Amino acid sequence: MTRLxxxxxxxxxxxxxxxxxxxxxxxxxxxxxxxxxxxxxxxLANLPLIIGLGILSDREYFLxxxxxxxxxxxxxxTIFSYIILFSLAGTAASTLVMYVFYRFARRFISLLGVSIxxxxxxxxxxxxxxxxxxxxxxxxxxxxxxxxxxxxxxxxLGLFAESFVVKSQWYAKQKENRP
Amino acid sequence: MxxxxxxxxxxxxxxxxxxxxxxxxxxxxxxxxxxxLAIGRGRKFRILPxxxxxxxxxxxxxxxxxxxxxxxxxxxxxxxxxxLLGARKALTLMGLLYLSHYMVSGRxxxxxxxxxxxxxxxxxxxxxxxxxxxxxxxxxxxxxxxRLMLLLEDSGSEPASISTKGSLRATTRVLITNxxxxxxxxxxxxxxxxxxxxxxx
Numbered sequence: 418m419t420r421l422x423x424x425x426x427x428x429x430x431x432x433x434x435x436x437x438x439x440x441x442x443x444x445x446x447x448x449x450x451x452x453x454x455x456x457x458x459x460x461l462a463n464l465p466l467i468i469g470l471g472i473l474s475d476r477e478y479f480l481x482x483x484x485x486x487x488x489x490x491x492x493x494x495t496i497f498s499y500i501i502l503f504s505l506a507g508t509a510a511s512t513l514v515m516y517v518f519y520r521f522a523r524r525f526i527s528l529l530g531v532s533i534x535x536x537x538x539x540x541x542x543x544x545x546x547x548x549x550x551x552x553x554x555x556x557x558x559x560x561x562x563x564x565x566x567x568x569x570x571x572x573x574l575g576l577f578a579e580s581f582v583v584k585s586q587w588y589a590k591q592k593e594n595r596p
Numbered sequence: 597m598x599x600x601x602x603x604x605x606x607x608x609x610x611x612x613x614x615x616x617x618x619x620x621x622x623x624x625x626x627x628x629x630x631x632x633l634a635i636g637r638g639r640k641f642r643i644l645p646x647x648x649x650x651x652x653x654x655x656x657x658x659x660x661x662x663x664x665x666x667x668x669x670x671x672x673x674x675x676x677x678x679x680l681l682g683a684r685k686a687l688t689l690m691g692l693l694y695l696s697h698y699m700v701s702g703r704x705x706x707x708x709x710x711x712x713x714x715x716x717x718x719x720x721x722x723x724x725x726x727x728x729x730x731x732x733x734x735x736x737x738x739x740x741x742x743r744l745m746l747l748l749e750d751s752g753s754e755p756a757s758i759s760t761k762g763s764l765r766a767t768t769r770v771l772i773t774n775x776x777x778x779x780x781x782x783x784x785x786x787x788x789x790x791x792x793x794x795x796x797x
Contacts, residue, residue: 434713435748438720442728480713487710488717491703494639497607497696499689551689555656581738587745 437484510542511535532575600702606774607699619788637701657682
């Protein structure tokens with residue numbers, strides 16, 4: 418057994434690993450929640466990415482996205498399957514869009530808006546991928562329900578994230594320590 | 597080489613045999629084989645999600661008619677070529693999924709900085725799941741999560757440790773078994789490729 422600090426990983430990177438672990442934890446919580454339709458995802462695991470916008474540096478933020486995808490792929494065993502491509506495409510698109518919205522339009526958009534924008538970007542990227550890999554042109558048939566479900570769940574997640582950043586003492590502490 | 601690395605290597609060597617398979621019966625046999633491999637490693641197999649994938653991908657391909665016309669459903673033409681193409685694609689995806697399940701079943705360690713970060717992520721994941729059990733009450737959810745994160749931060753100053761013990765070394769038996777899996781999957785590929793298995797459509 419070795420101390421973490423012996424591994425020469427800076428404390429901030431360790432903090433990113435903690436947030437990535439938090440994302441993994443939330444995805445297991447989501448797994449236990451019954452869903453009315455099979456393709457419905459609440460996207461709870463994206464919460465660390467949304468709240469991370471306010472407490473992480475740019476580099477840390479993108480590292481968190483990479484760790485989230487990689488970790489989820491390992492936990493679910495899908496890392497060498499087509500599912501990882503969907504996860505990667507969705508997370509890359511949403512991470513980038515949320516980052517741009519938060520960094521450059523923070524005055525005009527709340528975390529709720531950021532969450533909706535991220536979810537729509539993620540869903541569009543995944544729909545494009547499903548057109549290429551799975552369904553061909555028939556992907557347009559699943560687009561309306563897929564986007565509608567994404568909209569609803571992103572609103573719920575955005576409201577949750579807004580409430581979390583207001584109420585959480587831990588978040589307030591991290592915000593103070595932000596580099 | 598560790599046992600988990602041997603399993604990972606077996607999967608990597610077998611991936612092309614699934615990806616390049618052109619014969620429907622061949623891919624079906626390969627999928628069954630990797631499903632049994634994954635189940636053997638404790639993975640669950642649920643029929644419904646696989647059935648949904650098979651039906652949805654096959655039906656999506658019906659929108660582009662191809663090959664022998666089978667039946668018309670309200671002006672919609674069901675063709676054999678499209679049906680088989682969809683089924684083959686769905687089976688390939690299922691095969692890759694279960695092969696992936698098998699490949700990571702031994703929780704392989706990845707090299708480099710990313711590997712260390714993932715190890716750390718799993719270390720914290722275990723601490724979070726353990727810590728979550730001690731959090732009471734769990735409602736409201738935000739309050740519970742907040743207490744959990746504060747708890748982790750407070751205990752963060754204690755000597756944090758992650759296991760650096762390497763995985764078990766691959767025994768000759770493990771290596772032979774994995775080599776046999778590669779052989780079976782590639783044999784099924786060649787059986788399809790050389791026309792030893794019946795082709796549909």
